[in-house]
Amino acid sequence: MLKIENLQAGIEGKQILKGINLDIKPGEVHAIMGPNGSGKSTLASVLAGRENYEVTGGSVTFDGKDLLELAPEERAGEGLFLAFQYPVEIPGLSTTNFIKTAVNEVRKYRGQEALDAVGFLKYMKEKMAMMNMDQSLLSRPLNEGFSGGEKKRNEIFQMAMLEPKLSILDETDSGLDIDAIRIVSNGVNKLRGKNNSVLVITHYQRLLDYIVPDFVHVLYKGRIVKSGTKELALELEERGYDFIKNEVNVGEEA
Amino acid sequence: MKTEIYQPEREEKREDLDILEQTVLNEYKYGFVTDIEADEAPKGLSEDIVRFISSKKNEPEWMLEWRLKAYRQWLKMTEPNWANVKYPAINYQDIIYYSAPKQKINPKSLDEIDPELRRTFEKLGISLDEQKRLSGVAVDAVIDSVSIATTFKDQLAELGIIFCSMSEAIQEHPELIRQYLGSVVPATDNYFSALNSAVFSDGSFCFIPKGVRCPMELSTYFRINAENTGQFERTLIVAEDNSYVSYLEGCTAPMRDENQLHAAVVEIVALDHAEVKYSTVQNWYPGDKEGKGGIYNFVTKRGICKGVHSKISWTQVETGSAVTWKYPSVILKGDHSIGEFYSVAVTNNLQQADTGTKMMHIGKNTRSRIVSKGISAGRSQNSYRGLVQVGKNAEKARNFSQCDSLLLGDKCGAHTFPYIEVKNNSAVVEHEATTSKIGEDQIFYCNQRGIDTETAVALIINGFAKEVMNQLPMEFAVEAQKLLAISLEGSVG
Ligand SMILES: Nc1ncnc2c1ncn2[C@@H]1O[C@H](COP(=O)(O)OP(=O)(O)OP(=O)(O)O)[C@@H](O)[C@H]1O
Numbered sequence: 001m002l003k004i005e006n007l008q009a010g011i012e013g014k015q016i017l018k019g020i021n022l023d024i025k026p027g028e029v030h031a032i033m034g035p036n037g038s039g040k041s042t043l044a045s046v047l048a049g050r051e052n053y054e055v056t057g058g059s060v061t062f063d064g065k066d067l068l069e070l071a072p073e074e075r076a077g078e079g080l081f082l083a084f085q086y087p088v089e090i091p092g093l094s095t096t097n098f099i100k101t102a103v104n105e106v107r108k109y110r111g112q113e114a115l116d117a118v119g120f121l122k123y124m125k126e127k128m129a130m131m132n133m134d135q136s137l138l139s140r141p142l143n144e145g146f147s148g149g150e151k152k153r154n155e156i157f158q159m160a161m162l163e164p165k166l167s168i169l170d171e172t173d174s175g176l177d178i179d180a181i182r183i184v185s186n187g188v189n190k191l192r193g194k195n196n197s198v199l200v201i202t203h204y205q206r207l208l209d210y211i212v213p214d215f216v217h218v219l220y221k222g223r224i225v226k227s228g229t230k231e232l233a234l235e236l237e238e239r240g241y242d243f244i245k246n247e248v249n250v251g252e253e254a
Numbered sequence: 255m256k257t258e259i260y261q262p263e264r265e266e267k268r269e270d271l272d273i274l275e276q277t278v279l280n281e282y283k284y285g286f287v288t289d290i291e292a293d294e295a296p297k298g299l300s301e302d303i304v305r306f307i308s309s310k311k312n313e314p315e316w317m318l319e320w321r322l323k324a325y326r327q328w329l330k331m332t333e334p335n336w337a338n339v340k341y342p343a344i345n346y347q348d349i350i351y352y353s354a355p356k357q358k359i360n361p362k363s364l365d366e367i368d369p370e371l372r373r374t375f376e377k378l379g380i381s382l383d384e385q386k387r388l389s390g391v392a393v394d395a396v397i398d399s400v401s402i403a404t405t406f407k408d409q410l411a412e413l414g415i416i417f418c419s420m421s422e423a424i425q426e427h428p429e430l431i432r433q434y435l436g437s438v439v440p441a442t443d444n445y446f447s448a449l450n451s452a453v454f455s456d457g458s459f460c461f462i463p464k465g466v467r468c469p470m471e472l473s474t475y476f477r478i479n480a481e482n483t484g485q486f487e488r489t490l491i492v493a494e495d496n497s498y499v500s501y502l503e504g505c506t507a508p509m510r511d512e513n514q515l516h517a518a519v520v521e522i523v524a525l526d527h528a529e530v531k532y533s534t535v536q537n538w539y540p541g542d543k544e545g546k547g548g549i550y551n552f553v554t555k556r557g558i559c560k561g562v563h564s565k566i567s568w569t570q571v572e573t574g575s576a577v578t579w580k581y582p583s584v585i586l587k588g589d590h591s592i593g594e595f596y597s598v599a600v601t602n603n604l605q606q607a608d609t610g611t612k613m614m615h616i617g618k619n620t621r622s623r624i625v626s627k628g629i630s631a632g633r634s635q636n637s638y639r640g641l642v643q644v645g646k647n648a649e650k651a652r653n654f655s656q657c658d659s660l661l662l663g664d665k666c667g668a669h670t671f672p673y674i675e676v677k678n679n680s681a682v683v684e685h686e687a688t689t690s691k692i693g694e695d696q697i698f699y700c701n702q703r704g705i706d707t708e709t710a711v712a713l714i715i716n717g718f719a720k721e722v723m724n725q726l727p728m729e730f731a732v733e734a735q736k737l738l739a740i741s742l743e744g745s746v747g
């Protein structure tokens with residue numbers, strides 16, 4: 001599904017990703033953990049095609065296509081979804097209208113017919129039930145005045161609406177209360193399938209109790225320095241990042 | 255000072271409009287020219303030209319005198335230069351002041367309209383065929399200096415509503431015209447109103463009698479067609495006690511390299527408990543990317559809330575014109591009267607707009623609300639200029655002003671000039687202003703959801719302008735949203 005090879009990227013001349021390798025197969029869930037500033041969001045941004053990040057080396061293929069060649073909206077059309085760590089507000093633009101535009105643009109890209117108002121509403125109602133989503137949020141302007149948790153809920157709802165092949169969740173759990181974590185995780189799990197993959201970026205092992213990953217990777221200073229299974233997350237929870245930092249720093253000195 | 259914000263009640267909550275599905279237009283699509291023979295005055299302005307126009311229209315002596323008086327005043331006046339706009343000096347002797355398509359004068363029925371003119375309006379999306387029109391909108395179609403047709407006149411007449419061209423009103427309803435014409439905007443009010451009063455050609459007259467709620471939207475569509483001509487329309491709306499009318503105005507012009515002058519005057523009179531809603535979608539040709547050509551739009555619009563509890567509401571979506579100079583205003587004379595001004599002004603490329611409003615509180619408990627949304631792109635300049643005046647007897651007057659500017663790119667300018675004059679201590683006047691830029695992160699967020707940049711910009715600006723767009727009658731709102739998107743095409747990305 002997603003194959004990242006020796007990916008190097010940076011911003012404003014500053015190198016942040018220093019050779020990332022990652023292979024996500026259909027149906028797999030991968031988790032990325034790592035200390036603040038290690039480059040997790042940068043990786044997500046580069047994959048989604050944010051303009052101001054510069055790719056200086058390596059390659060990314062998504063479903064056989066050269067991902068880095070595609071415009072951000074084409075990547076979305078191909079089925080890549082990013083739930084943002086900090087979703088933006090667009091004053092005055094109703095969330096429903098925004099999502100409807102997104103759904104129909106993506107459908108257009110996929111060669112499907114646009115949904116009319118009635119069809120869209122029906123589709124949205126289904127997803128609302130599935131995701132436990134409240135109508136009142138959807139009629140408000142996009143993310144304007146939403147609480148932190150509401151913004152994250154809205155991200156996952158959009159994910160459900162767009163039915164992506166690969167979802168990248170950038171710290172979707174931070175800011176969520178315990179019940180919301182459960183609801184959001186349930187939603188993600190419902191969307192999991194043998195053809196849908198998920199890349200979860202998180203600081204907390206707690207989320208991984210709900211969204212159980214097949215692999216856990218630790219990103220540190222722009223590199224994946226350790227990979228393992230779910231147990232690695234538990235070990236990190238217990239011991240913190242220090243033991244990994246030490247390993248890496250020792251390695252660097254050698 | 256106690257903070258009280260006047261919030262007008264929403265009539266209905268409406269569903270989101272779907273604009274983007276159809277929007278794929280690249281250029282000013284109304285730029286065509288209709289090839290029709292015209293009856294024109296020679297170029298230039300003089301007393302003889304004023305007489306020429308008046309006699310073309312078979313006007314009574316008092317009307318000619320009124321025009322001549324205005325003309326003589328105009329000669330003594332100088333063009334205003336305080337607005338934040340720049341344009342080369344206008345040669346008033348190089349303009350044609352009267353141009354009328356040669357067609358059967360005063361067609362008796364709508365069937366007799368010249369087919370070429372009928373097609374012109376069809377192309378503009380205005381059907382003069384009453385059967386074909388969606389019910390609910392009556393149209394007065396004005397091309398250059400004359401009105402060529404007014405629809406639904408008979409149905410409206412049954413309710414006592416007069417809706418006709420100004421020329422016809424001068425003939426048929428001289429007592430009303432003499433009573434009200436120039437009563438809100440005197441000929442001498444300013445340079446352009448004096449010019450208009452001298453040479454105005456056509457426009458619409460609406461009269462809503464006591465107690466009548468006009469059952470359909472009334473609208474005038476103004477079209478400039480002929481070359482080198484100016485358009486000087488004149489509109490007068492009178493709403494008697496307890497009446498209501500919603501009036502719409504639309505306008506377009508061909509693409510030409512020369513600048514053309516449009517100097518209109520609109521007057522509104524609202525008596526006790528009357529309400530008038532006046533909406534404009536201004537889409538005159540803005541000139542090309544290098545600033546060549548386009549309409550100079552110098553317009554005086556003013557309403558008077560003469561009666562108690564009356565209300566006048568201006569809504570404007572200004573996307574066209576090379577230079578705009580326009581301040582729809584309300585004189586709040588009647589106690590408890592309400593004035594509103596909702597504006598979206600978009601400037602792109604080298605367009606310049608200096609627009610805003612004046613709210614003059616005279617009566618007690620008068621309220622006004624100003625919502626101005628300026629969107630600037632390209633190398634354009636967009637200024638809001640507003641005056642809130644509270645007279646010494648305007649006990650408990652209240653005003654709330656909100657002026658927001660949105661910038662696309664960094665070569666354009668947004669300016670706000672609020673003037674406040676308060677002579678009564680019980681007044682509450684509030685002004686809020688914001689300036690923002692369309693953020694790269696907002697666009698990326700949309701991109702990530704599959705929405706391309708052009709569409710993203712359209713969504714963002716429609717969100718920004720929403721409060722104003724919501725004021726427009728439904729029929730206009732969809733058009734206006736598309737127009738916003740089109741006017742800004744190519745300005746980002
Ligand atoms: N626009 C920018 N200009 C300069 N440096 C940047 C920019 N964006 C990110 N960085 C830097 O890149 C590094 C990686 O940032 P990134 O946001 O990817 O970290 P992260 O792993 O997501 O951290 P967190 O866990 O705090 O979310 C940080 O040092 C950050 O300061």
Ligand SMILES: [Mg+2]
Pocket residue numbers: 040041042085170171
């Ligand atoms: Mg991050």
